[in-house]
Amino acid sequence: MAAVDDFDDVDALALFDFHESRAGVRGLVESGVTTVPPPFLAPAAWNSSPAATEALVAPTVDLSLPRSQAVALVGAAARSCGLFQVTNHGVPPGTVESALSAVRAFNEQPLASRSAYYSVSTAGPAIYTTVPIPARNAGQPANAPLLPWRDTIVLRFGHGESHLDHLPAACLDALLEYHRSLTVLGKMIAGLLSEALGVGTEQLDRAVQVEATLMQCHYYPPCPQPERVVGSRVHTDGDLFTVVAQDGVGGLQVRLDGHGDTWVDVVPVTGALIVNIGDVLKVVSNDDYKSVEHRVVVKSTQEARVSIALFFNPGKCGDSDFFGPLAELVTQQRPARYRSLTWPELLRYRKQLGHARPSLDKFKVNLN
Ligand SMILES: O=C(O)CCC(=O)C(=O)O
Numbered sequence: 001m002a003a004v005d006d007f008d009d010v011d012a013l014a015l016f017d018f019h020e021s022r023a024g025v026r027g028l029v030e031s032g033v034t035t036v037p038p039p040f041l042a043p044a045a046w047n048s049s050p051a052a053t054e055a056l057v058a059p060t061v062d063l064s065l066p067r068s069q070a071v072a073l074v075g076a077a078a079r080s081c082g083l084f085q086v087t088n089h090g091v092p093p094g095t096v097e098s099a100l101s102a103v104r105a106f107n108e109q110p111l112a113s114r115s116a117y118y119s120v121s122t123a124g125p126a127i128y129t130t131v132p133i134p135a136r137n138a139g140q141p142a143n144a145p146l147l148p149w150r151d152t153i154v155l156r157f158g159h160g161e162s163h164l165d166h167l168p169a170a171c172l173d174a175l176l177e178y179h180r181s182l183t184v185l186g187k188m189i190a191g192l193l194s195e196a197l198g199v200g201t202e203q204l205d206r207a208v209q210v211e212a213t214l215m216q217c218h219y220y221p222p223c224p225q226p227e228r229v230v231g232s233r234v235h236t237d238g239d240l241f242t243v244v245a246q247d248g249v250g251g252l253q254v255r256l257d258g259h260g261d262t263w264v265d266v267v268p269v270t271g272a273l274i275v276n277i278g279d280v281l282k283v284v285s286n287d288d289y290k291s292v293e294h295r296v297v298v299k300s301t302q303e304a305r306v307s308i309a310l311f312f313n314p315g316k317c318g319d320s321d322f323f324g325p326l327a328e329l330v331t332q333q334r335p336a337r338y339r340s341l342t343w344p345e346l347l348r349y350r351k352q353l354g355h356a357r358p359s360l361d362k363f364k365v366n367l368n
């Protein structure tokens with residue numbers, strides 16, 4: 001078996017064969033693999049063991065509470081762990097269920113139907129593929145590509161919905177309906193997060209134009225050797241915030257301050273949607289909010305997991321659209337922790353970090 005450190009022709013061929021099969025990770029499982037193929041083998045140091053020693057019911061914000069209470073709860077959760085779940089959020093349960101079921105049904109349709117949609121490239125407004133994990137050691141020639149144990153439908157919004165039609169109509173309809181509902185919810189959450197910072201409801205929007213632009217619908221097939229693969233690698237999200245719907249299987253884990261290197265299971269709660277803070281909001285809030293480190297482990301040798309992550313990215317995302325700590329949050333007692341930066345700069349830095357632990361160090365102001 002090839003070691004992940006020695007990326008060679010054998011690995012390249014395995015990767016090529018995998019994409020050429022157009023069957024996704026689900027196809028490997030259908031073909032009856034009993035060991036994990038090399039492109040999926042996680043570095044041992046990643047310790048992908050699915051066994052977390054602690055479980056966390058994410059701080060809950062009931063959005064039907066009086067606004068001042070909801071604002072206080074959102075603020076407290078964003079400051080303490082960068083993650084919370086919302087209930088009574090106004091997205092009909094049927095809309096969430098239909099979207100999750102549509103993703104499951106898409107991935108579980110017969111190979112011959114599914115493979116017509118498979119895309120080797122990750123570009124395009126609507127794709128279905130196994131998105132490679134960014135290069136292992138950025139800047140080094142022998143970058144062994146690593147594939148996660150998941151197949152993903154990626155929808156990029158903002159190009160007109162007609163560009164998204166490269167998916168079966170039933171699946172697309174359910175996802176678009178979900179997206180419409182989530183856009184309303186996203187605006188509400190942006191307002192709450194803004195208010196909890198002590199700035200006006202519109203401030204965030206003015207600074208970065210909060211816009212839902214990217215939806216990733218993940219299907220994590222069961223795995224014969226779950227501890228050897230990566231569902232989603234350790235990362236923070238780059239955006240302002242992400243809303244995640246998940247089924248009841250579990251696998252999302254977070255690393256919280258004060259818990260050392262311990263991974264904590266985020267317990268799935270029926271009907272709740274998870275919100276996690278991303279890097280842009282961490283910067284804009286001048287470090288008041290945390291962007292939570294998280295990963296997904298594959299829990300099961302039997303059961304597939306489905307989740308839908310909707311990323312609220314900044315709408316002003318060109319090379320000359322700078323954002324930084326909001327002026328209202330910079331005081332003599334709390335000087336700016338970050339210099340101004342652009343979205344492309346942030347994305348490049350995240351890519352450059354490769355598999356290193358998530359960080360915003362490059363943008364930090366030296367406050368000595
Ligand atoms: O599958 C999940 O629960 C989360 C996925 C995730 O973290 C991501 O897509 O950024």
Ligand SMILES: [Fe+2]
Pocket residue numbers: 235236237242294309
């Ligand atoms: Fe994430």
